[in-house]
Amino acid sequence: MKKILESTYLWMLLLLVVVVSMSGCSEDDGMSPLAEPVPLKMTLNSTDLVMGEVLEITFDVTGTEEGKKAMNEDLNIKLSATTDKGAVEQLIFDDFPSVVTLNKGETTKKIQIPVKKEGLNRERSVEISAFARGYRMTGALQIVTVSDYHYSKVSLKNNADNTVKEGQTFILVASVNTTLKDDLTITVTPKAGEEERYENLPSELVIPAGSNSIESAPVTMKKDVNTTEDEELTLDLATVPVMSRYPLQATKLAIMKIDIHKNMGSEVRDERWLYEDADQLFVSPKNETAIKAWGQTNYVVMKEGDPHPNSGKVLPEGKWKFFRAYEFHKISGCVMSKVSNDGEYTSDVHPVGLADQNTGAVETQGAVDNVKFSWVTDEGYLRMISLKDKAKSSNTGNTFEFGTSAFYSCKFQRGNPNSPTWPAANVRIYPGMRIETRARIRGADYSGMLPGIWLQGNEQVGGNAQWNGWPDFGEIDVMENNTKHPTPSYRTGVEQTFHLGDVKPNTGTSKISPTVAVTDIAGTIGDFHIYWVEWVDNQTVRMGVNGKQTIELTQADAERQGARWPFTDQVNSEGLYYILTMMFLHKAKPDYPSMEMSYLTARNMLKNNPNAQIPRMEIDWVRFYIDDTYSDHNMPWRSDVILY
Template sequence: MKKSKNIYCILLFAVLGITGCSEEKMAPLPEPVPLRMSINSTDLVMGETLEITFDVTGTDEGMKAMNEDVSIKLSATTEKGAVDRLLFEGFPTEVVMKQGETSKTIPVLVKEGLNKEYSVEISAFARGYRVENALQLLTVSDYHYSRVMIKNNADNTVKEGQSFILTASVNSKLKDDLTIVITPAEGVARRLENLPEQLVIPAGESSVESEAIMMIKSTETIADEDLKLTFSTIPVASRYPLVANEIIIHRIDIHKGMDTKIRDERWLYEDADQLFVSPQNEDAVKKWGQLNYVVMKEGDPHPNSGNVLPDGKWKFFRAYEFHKIDACLTTKDSPMGDYVSKEYPFGFADQNTAAVESQGAVDNAKYAYVMDEGYLRMMTLKERAKSGNGGKEWDYGTSAFYSCKFMRGNANSTAWASSNIRIYPGMRIETRARIRGMENSGMLPGIWLQGNEQVGGNAEWNNWPDFGEIDVMENNSRHNNSAYRRGVEQTFHFGAPTPGASTGAGAYNPTKAVTELASGGKTGGTIIDEFQIYWVEWIDDETVAIGTNGVETLRVTKAMTEQNGGRWPFSYSINSEGLYYIITMMFLHKAEPNFGATDMVMSYQAARNILKVNPDIKIPRMEIDWVRFYIDDTYTDHEMPYRKDLILY
């Protein structure tokens, strides 16, 4: 083989006019050196200079220089597209690091004549090189603006009886004190307790917070209302003008008339926003700053505020509450290797299966996180992403989780943090969720249960949907019927009597379209944008029911399933490892999403930033407030092992 290789080499060199061929004398290709991008400021105004610096990062041997010329592509974008020419003078779309250079800084002037604030992404790409910090976010504006917001509440929605905090901030440290005067509209002050007259940001600081402000409860009011606060600065001609000189707080009245049982979560909870907190986590929740909570212990009765459940039947067992505290969070590396999340929900794992990753990669480190508000946010964005299951790269990044998956034959599976609950008959599971930015997106957000028999179980039951699937909630975001598109569907999937014989949707698939959720909301005419409670009850070995808020929408039995040509999997004798819980942002019909109908063309960092101030942006996402597990007197864990020590609420 070596002889034939040398003959080929001589012929090649002869064609090129080069003589001689020696493997020992062939020079190796230059090894790429590590690069890092940095910027001098994250907040710039017109007339100031952005400095973009590329460094060859240090190694064990010290600083190395470039060993070849490298072209670095640069871009400046917002969610609306490129802004390199709109905001900057002479922004370079290409920077060349020359052989022998260790550092290069490019100054770029912010243009005069701007009249608003922009959130800008500066991104760098060099073929064959991994650039550290290749994406930088900064604010570019005409002035250093100040703003007043409700802390951790982009919706500006507060229920009566709840507390909130106002924050005043600027995007740079102040040279002098800045006073922001707060003026409530007529009648507003009597709704609020402890509303300050002003907020003062001291010199040398960039923000300040108010004390807790209470939205006073009143039985005299029976309707929601909007409360306006107006702001002004002292001095009036401040160097830090307000982004907005007013804020509208949406006051939610808990005494207003009840909507129908299928549309109003108050049939289950008087205040579904109220956190469930375990005794062991109460101190941490207080330090987090939460006041609206109740301490829950195993065996406490379901609140059942509308008396729609059998009296005394369901008792509290466990919950995932997504508290922003250490006990409920863990770290997670992005499969791309360029980000480490500290906001990954403890007790969950990545559902990065082929069914989910049909058009994009599951990267829960980037596209999912526990928010400051205490919700789990799951997004889909058009951004290059890598699967943690096989390493394939896609043009979309998405999010999907599972818990309670037990793999028969794998002794380690019972020790995983995700293996913290056993789902068996005698259990009721409630998920409080909202869906935003979804319509016409081509995404399929969903809450599911599937049988663990598919994971190392009996071959007669481990093909889909033989092991059983419960679609507790799905949203078909591109359905031709707007009532379906703006509502949800709840479905069961059963396999055929012959194992592995089912195709398509399955042998028997009873479904309910909850079109009642398709209208009447505050955002875009639909209340799926607001939190609703979707639930499932595994009542016994022959009965399962699903529902929305205070209504049971669909019940199936073993007899009904067999009469309709299906095979019943929902029993302990079949799924002896129980069911497992799944929440996903999948791709509808496994097709590429309709990104042109959305605002999903941005980085995960930009999406997180913009969602803090703009909840109406069309980024497809599902937000989970909590998942609660209740059991009745028939429930048993069958003495099967699981992580009973993990309390995630």
């Protein structure tokens, strides 16, 4: 959706495939507000337009009690059309109005804006923005696709990265951004010499009249024991007839075949030391039917107590047993509907079981609005972004120039009988637990953001005054990426750090901060890695990346350096809680041009271009394992929230 424009008044902007954002009228407009502001609604006749077609925009105040009353004054609504490159009103449309006037007494205004009949040569996602001072508006922010033709395309279902491992299946999707009047046939031909890579590859995809898409049956990428390297394969595409009314957006589809027989990388770089196939979904018996309906085939049903896969035998055999997971499946029960902080946008792909980490430490330069700046993708990732896009904090009510995303779970407030009932209170983190997070960071280099995965002590929330100040309650930075570090190997690697307080409580500074720079993965943080922490017992905590332990801290070492040891289930009697966050590096405003866009534009860009330079962290899954020493201490928690 587009930028949320707020001043003294609140404006609600909505989405479609032209982003409409309303720019405010100034006091110089000579327009006084209504005694009782009337809710406005903006609707579009289409979200996909081509040369010569007409965009029809309707503003109305009907359908509400207030709307039954006529407008008591003229109302000027400002309109604009922009892309991520700037204004395009005159480049794409003929006679695009900068102001639409809803006259006194009118309850509906319909305008028609022609798309230029010639001169367009590609597809554009356009934001249209409307703003009216003093009025609540729904549907005000929408995105429209404008192009020279209605293009057809072929893609991999739920796989924007176009990567397929040997032995896995994939589904081809042929689509057009309009409803077809006649059948459309697209031929599919593997590149010469690559025919034997596939099983069940269709020779053509036919979109029937009256539809806009069709899916193939599952296609298998065959295993080949004679190959040991990844390989880029190509499918050649063509419409029949060639001079179709719906030309192909691209005549080739590149697919990266991931070879499962290639040599293992180092323990710190290769996640196969933990999982032979880390892409494979963990699925609960409860959710298996829904996973199949979603179209997923690469999964394993997991039950509490199942052993860790430990494919590279780097963990003690039989020690860690499966307990819970957040897999971010795009199915009912794992995603939910939620409204943004300002009420302008409703997401139906918001993750269940996580809550907003909208603390002052996170909201130094921007507001946390997870509804706008995070979502569960078609692939089943939790995508968290940061943008220079106005956002409102639900914590303080303040409006910031930037918007970002941050979550927590497993937070329990000592003395609050309601905290164990919250959906985010779904796991008790105590000694005897191992937590793995599979994540990647993209588009963030030099951005000024600080993507991170943390644990903190729950004693900070309503706990003992001797332990509830930072960092006395204890903090574990399982992964942080300093996107502006002057050393390239640090900037494109990660750091893992412990923060512990002084013997004297409430100093507000770390007595010790033992850290390790994991530079062995430098340059590969855009790929998925598994960042893990083990709360071994009340005396030991350790961290690692993929198959390698990178740092360990013991109570004896901490106390020897003059720090107090918070990582016990006596100090943190409610355990630790889990955090995912896109914070602002050094609490400073980022200065990164590619962040300057609306959240709707960013969503649309990332759907079509997974390599877009938009700062983000993507979480594939979070998995909790326990050993025989683990106990939940009979403390209540939401064991009924199953998120895998």
